[in-house]
Amino acid sequence: MFERLAELTIRRSRVVLVVAVLAVALMGVLGVGAFGKLLGGGFDDPASESTRAAEVIAEKFGGETNLVLLVRTSDGRVDAPAARRSGEALAADLSADKRLTNVVSYWESGSDDLRSRDGSEAMVLAHVTGDETQRRENAQEVLDAYTGTYEDVLTVRAGGGAAVDSDMSKQVVDDLVLAEAIAIPLTLVLLLFVFGSVVAALLPLVIALIAVIGSFAQLSLLASVTDVADTATNLTTALGLGLGIDYALLMISRFREQLAAGASVDDAVRRTVSTAGRTVAFSAATVAAALGALLVFPQYFLRSLGFAGLGVVAVAAVATLFVMPALLAVLGHRVDSGRLPWAKPGRSGTRVPPLWGRLARTVMRRPALTALPVLAVLLLAASPLLGITFGTSDERVLPEDAQSRQVATALRENFDGSEDSALHVVIDEPVGRARLEAYAVALSGVEGVVRVEASTGGYAGGRPAAAGPGDAALGRGDAQRITVVSGLVPKSDAAQDLVEDVRAVTPPEGAHPLVGGVDAQLVDSKDSIGDRLPIAVALVALTTFLLLFLFTGSVVQPLRALVLNLISLGATLGVMTWIFQDGHLSSLLGFTAQPMEVAMTVLMFCIAFGLSMDYEVFVTSRIKELHAAGADNESAVADGLGHTGRIVSAAACLLAISFFAFGTSKIGFMQMFGLGSGLAILIDAIAVRGVLVPAAMRLLGRSAWYAPPSLRRLHDRFGLSEGGPGAIPTAESSHVKDLTRV
Known part of the structure; x- marks a missing residue:
């Protein structure tokens, strides 16, 4: 072919x-x-309980709150006459906006929960309508229309999921432009140096x-x-x-x-x-x-x-x-x-052994002495994985000056719980008033819950909080919605435990409540990814093993490659945990320490593993070619690395630049992805290919190419390795020597 x-x-x-x-x-x-055409988000399992809850709420109750307008007045009091008039006018404008539903303001509801403790700020809650694409467009239009100064009396800032998605989408585009502006010139300079x-x-x-x-x-x-x-x-x-x-x-x-x-x-x-x-x-x-x-x-x-x-x-x-x-x-x-000018032809008749070939021979003379220190350093780098925790992205991945992040901080510090981060319990079937009230009372008694709001009234501490008919908008003949507000830090361990506690409350007889909200989404995402992760890892390992077997004809080489790649990946993920979860270098890189983003960590694993195997094939192909031509194992490894080591190191530097450029991103998880992927590439190209591969090949000896007779026959029939037209003897030349600088 x-x-x-x-x-x-x-x-x-x-x-x-x-x-x-x-x-x-x-x-x-x-x-x-x-x-x-591209969308924000996408971190949730569409079949999870939290997603199904959101769908029912969207269908029957106009959607969950995903926009919070934080309003501050010029005179410092939201109850002042001028502030009240402007606040009511703002709420009326928002209610008339077809892009929004479920608009609730402090001035209309009179709820103290929507006013800050010092009375200087108030909230207006809403749901931005539309699918993922439409919601992004609608959110941006709403933000453009209503944030800033309103009637010269109010200052309006936007937060909530819709605002975070809007800020994140704009930041992604800006970061991409900056990353390309950095990566492409540096890549060209390095290519000029290499060639x-x-x-x-x-x-x-x-x-x-x-x-x-x-x-x-x-x-x-x-x-x-x-x-x-x-x-x-x-x-x-x-x-x-x-x-x-x-x-x-x-x-x-x-x-x-x-x-x-x-x-x-x-x-x-x-x-x-x-x-x-x-x-x-x-x-x-x-x-x-x-x-x-x-x-x-x-x-x-x-x-x-x-x-x-x-x-x-x-x-x-x-x-x-x-x-x-x-x-x-x-x-x-x-x-x-x-x-x-610097690329001058070498003297004819001279041949200096390539750097990577000399390194390989040094390693193979004393494989244990050279490999053990490298292995120890990589295992030490992997040690932070013992304390790794996982989360999902929120406003904290944005820069501190992002408006949606500032609003989220204000809500946590100045308000007694926020409905934007509340748990939303929905029952998609008729429920009698008495049974609903008993369920709401039980929910309000769960440790960590500040208040519960239902169509039957408000509840706190396991009892009704105030007399009244409740919020009629939370109930209808065929469904009921209950809002569970806590004072816990969103996405914290305690907030995740609260999800499990709320789900464990005995529901009304014959009812099947669905629990949603940002904390429930986190719990469901972690469970969903955790359930499928073993399948993904098994598929990666199996397909990689089969491909490398077809390429080398050995069952040992794929196993050696898998073990070494897992060691380098462990070191990379350990360093990223040390930096982004434990907070080291946070002041230098400008991010907020938080649990490792679960989806981005899985993505980084797959990317880094694939690129490690990329270089594995580069190196193994040349070693296999020389071994098949009759070279002994040590000579094949040394000469193979001598030819390909400089190419792999140059390729690794070039590819690492492409990823490291995303370290300039102002989005936390993009920094982690860029720096982690770049580091994985360099660790693999230098420590693994330069030291651990020749050491492993020396220790394995002739068994490195072992395959059972039946599999050997299978490879002879279906396998592929470098071959083709007769090889033309190669010699080191000025063109090749240019690459030894890298």
Whole structure:
């Protein structure tokens, strides 16, 4: 297959490039509309109890409160005549707005719970209508219309879930622009340093550009048929840029190596496609296997990123396998045009052993002495995982100057419980007044509950709080809604325990209450992801094992790769826990310490695992090629790392830049994702590939290539490894030596 692909790109190189230009133009047109289709949120399980509760409340009660307008008066008293008149006018305007339902204000309800303790602020609660896309648009329009100064008397700020989503969506776009502005120039500089020539350095950017444009096109198509999270833009951009450059770097390096050995341009392209091209195909398959595991989760945040990641990996691989050989065939020896002053050819007849080859031989002479200290450091880095806790994103991931975060802080500090973070209990069936009242009384007696509001009245401390008919809007003939307000910090351990306690209260006879709200959503999300995580891990491990077996013909190599990758991933997640959960470096990076975001942690695991296997294939492919050609195990490892170590280190630095650029984000979980993914790549490329792999291969010896006879026959029939046209002997040249600097 790869031989036929090579012939196609050689004989029809200009046709391939014309088709590629047309395809990129079409993808660019499709990709323009991606941002308008992407959604915020997506962290909830659609089948969970909290989601079903929200659906019933939306259908029968106009929706849960997702917008809180915090109102302050110019004279400092919300009960002053001027403030009351303006407050009533604001509430009337909001009630008449078709984008809002369930508008409740302090001035209309007279509820002291909607007024701050010092009387200087009051709340107006509302529900922003529409599906995910419409709600975002409606929320932004409402915020533009009502926040700021109202009638020169009130100052209005917005909080609640709708406002947080609006602030987060705008921040994601700003962060993406900044990350690209940082990553692309740094990447170009490093490529110039790596290749030493302008033309060779620009070629990987061509593939990366195709991958990024293709990623936005497939995001636009995906968003037309399913929900896609807006943070997918960050992932696909970083992956597209990084993988495009990684794969192109491998192809160009092999092509220049063949030219330096005296091959013709056509033969160099053939050998490059049949060896490095085969490696790219397997590498893409391993990354896709890791990202495909995200599809087992019901949250569309993870599921959409799984689809998007599979798409960008496919685009990057296809562009590398078709466009890059065509470019190399057209350019030929001109691939080294624009040689830079520092890239001077070495003296003929001399050959300095590559740095990574020398390191591998040193490690293999004393494998235990060199590997144990590295292993100890990685295990120490992983130790914070012993105290890891998980949560979901809220306003605290935003910068402190974000309005929605400031409102949330004010609500916690100045009000006795907030309905924005209350638990919402809904009974989707008729319930008699006496049974409903008894249930509400029982709920109000749960430890941590400040008050309970139902259609039958208000309750606190296990008894009615005040006489009165209650809130009629909370009840209807076929359903009842109960609001349970606590004074607990939202998403804290105590708040999560309260969810379980409320769900444990004996319901009215024959009724089946559903408990929702932000804390219930957190509990359900953790349970949902925890239930499916073993399946995802098993799928990643199984598919990776099968792919590496097909690639190497050994059952030991896949197991060795899995163990070493898990060690490097453990170290990465441990460091991220130490930083983002325990709060170290928070003042430097500007984030608020909180539990690890559960969905983002799963995403980072899959991304980092896939990219680790990416480099595993890079290295193992060359070692396997040399071993199959007759080299002994130690020579194959040393020479294989000598050839690929510099490529892996350069590729790792380039890919890490793409992810580290997102460390500049002002959203906490995006910082964690960017820094964590970049760190995982560097740990894997340097500590694992440089030290632990040669040590493990030395200790395993000949058994590193073991497979039972039956599996060996299976591999002989179905397996794939680097091969193809006869190899042209390689020699170190000035082109290859340029890479040893990295």
